[in-house]
Amino acid sequence: MPITEELNPNTLEIDSLSAYEIVRLINAEDAKVVPAVSEQLGQTAQAVELIVERLSAGGRLFYLGAGTSGRLAVLDASEIPPTYSAPPEQVQGLIAGGDYALRNSSEAVEDDPGAGAETIREAGVTAADVVVGISASGSAPWVLGAVVEAKQAGAACIGLACNPDTPLEGLVEVMIAPVVGPEVIAGSTRMKAGTAQKLVLNMLSTAVMVRLGKVYGNRMIDMRPGNAKLRQRARKMLSEIGGVDEDTAARLLEESGDEVKTALVMLLAEVDAEQARRRLREAGGFVRRALE
Numbered sequence: 469m470p471i472t473e474e475l476n477p478n479t480l481e482i483d484s485l486s487a488y489e490i491v492r493l494i495n496a497e498d499a500k501v502v503p504a505v506s507e508q509l510g511q512t513a514q515a516v517e518l519i520v521e522r523l524s525a526g527g528r529l530f531y532l533g534a535g536t537s538g539r540l541a542v543l544d545a546s547e548i549p550p551t552y553s554a555p556p557e558q559v560q561g562l563i564a565g566g567d568y569a570l571r572n573s574s575e576a577v578e579d580d581p582g583a584g585a586e587t588i589r590e591a592g593v594t595a596a597d598v599v600v601g602i603s604a605s606g607s608a609p610w611v612l613g614a615v616v617e618a619k620q621a622g623a624a625c626i627g628l629a630c631n632p633d634t635p636l637e638g639l640v641e642v643m644i645a646p647v648v649g650p651e652v653i654a655g656s657t658r659m660k661a662g663t664a665q666k667l668v669l670n671m672l673s674t675a676v677m678v679r680l681g682k683v684y685g686n687r688m689i690d691m692r693p694g695n696a697k698l699r700q701r702a703r704k705m706l707s708e709i710g711g712v713d714e715d716t717a718a719r720l721l722e723e724s725g726d727e728v729k730t731a732l733v734m735l736l737a738e739v740d741a742e743q744a745r746r747r748l749r750e751a752g753g754f755v756r757r758a759l760e
Contacts, residue, residue, distance in 0.1 A: 470605045470631045472657050476650035494659075497652050501663045504630075504646040512668060515600070515626045515642045516675040522598040522624055523558065523680060530593060530618070531561045533602035534578035534610045536658040537628075537665060538563025539570060541602055544669040550698075552682040553690040553729075559673065562587055564610040581613025588617040595622025600672070602665060603627075604657035606634025606645070615639045628668055630661040644668055681754035684709070689729045689755060693721070702728045710735040733758050 479493055519529055531541035538561070545561030548554045564583065565574030577583050587610075593599060599618040603611040606629030619625050619639060627640035630648050637643040646668065648660040677683065682690040687709070693702040699721070706717035709732060717731070724731040724741050733744035737759055744758070751757035 470607070470634075471647060471649060472604050472630050472651065472661050473655050474650040475654050476652060479652045482652065494652050497649075497660060498663060501646070501648050501660050501667065504648045505664055505667045508644045508646050508668070511642055511644045512671055513675075515644060515672060516679065518624050518626065518642060519598050519672065519676045520679045522596065523676065525596065527594075527596035527598060528557060529559045529676070530588075530591060530597060530599045530623075531559075531602060531669070532584070532587075532599060532611055532614045532618075533561075534564035534608045535569075535573070535575075536662045537602040537604060537608070537611070538565075540662060540665050540669060541600075542570060544666075544673055548673060548677070550692050550694065551688055552677045553692050554677070554682075560591065562591060562614070564608075578608055578610045581609040581616070584610040584613030584615075585617035588614050588621065593618050593621050593623050597621075598624040598626065600626045600628060601636055601640065602629075602669075603634075603636055604630045604661035604665070606631045606636040612636060612639065628665060630657070630664055681752060681757075684729075684732065684755040689732055690753075691728055693726050693728065699726075702726075702731075706731055706735060729753075729755060 482490055482493060523529060531545055533541040542561035542563055545559045548559040549556050563569050565577045568574065599615060601611045601615040612635055615625050616639060625640040627636040627643045629636050629645050632645055632647055646664040648664050651657060651659045687705050691698060693699040702721055703714045703717040706720060707714050720731040720734055724734060729748060730741055730744045732755060733747055734741060737744065737747065747758035
């Protein structure tokens, strides 16, 4: 039996506890997640480098999961375009059962490896791409079928599970397996396992975007200022980095076509928008290189 499906000896009497005692127990179990993820930093870094290699050459990143794992996959992928101005097709989250499954349970399709394989074919995954199969148990048939199909297409494959020695591990080049132990409620892998998966996905996508030049210092200078809050954030960012007032920052943003990275190079290198874009192209999108 997978560890994620076992009974947790620390919570056997949870149904007899007060509200405070219940949340205290949940919090104590959650505290085990970060150390488990920390033990997988080496594997996570390997995965980052593999993803950066493929994306730098024009490939795409696909997250694959069923149930909670699939919802986390779609969540992480959907945050990349607004945060880092990445094209929507560059990072994609695919869930067993499609968009319907984001709000509704689709247990039957999770057991169908053929459906996973078909999803990969429909997505047009190729040898240029990289796939991350996500499954708390490490044995979800839909995920395994998808990874097998992606591997046959020549894609680089990474696994993310919360159990050791899983079927998924035998299919991938890099396996990330934070073992968080049995859940507070037996088998409820949306809890510790889900938290561990979210932490790993946060690291993967963030580290990849940093390595692709989407960050200057610790600021998201490739964001899309698509609403009032984000426009204010962009103006403040330029103002703080360049030591100018927000009116100047607003003017630079307008001249750059709301391209924060371009406006930043304009400001720091004292060049116009076209020169800033040229510098960024020649620097592979890295601001620090564009300023040299």
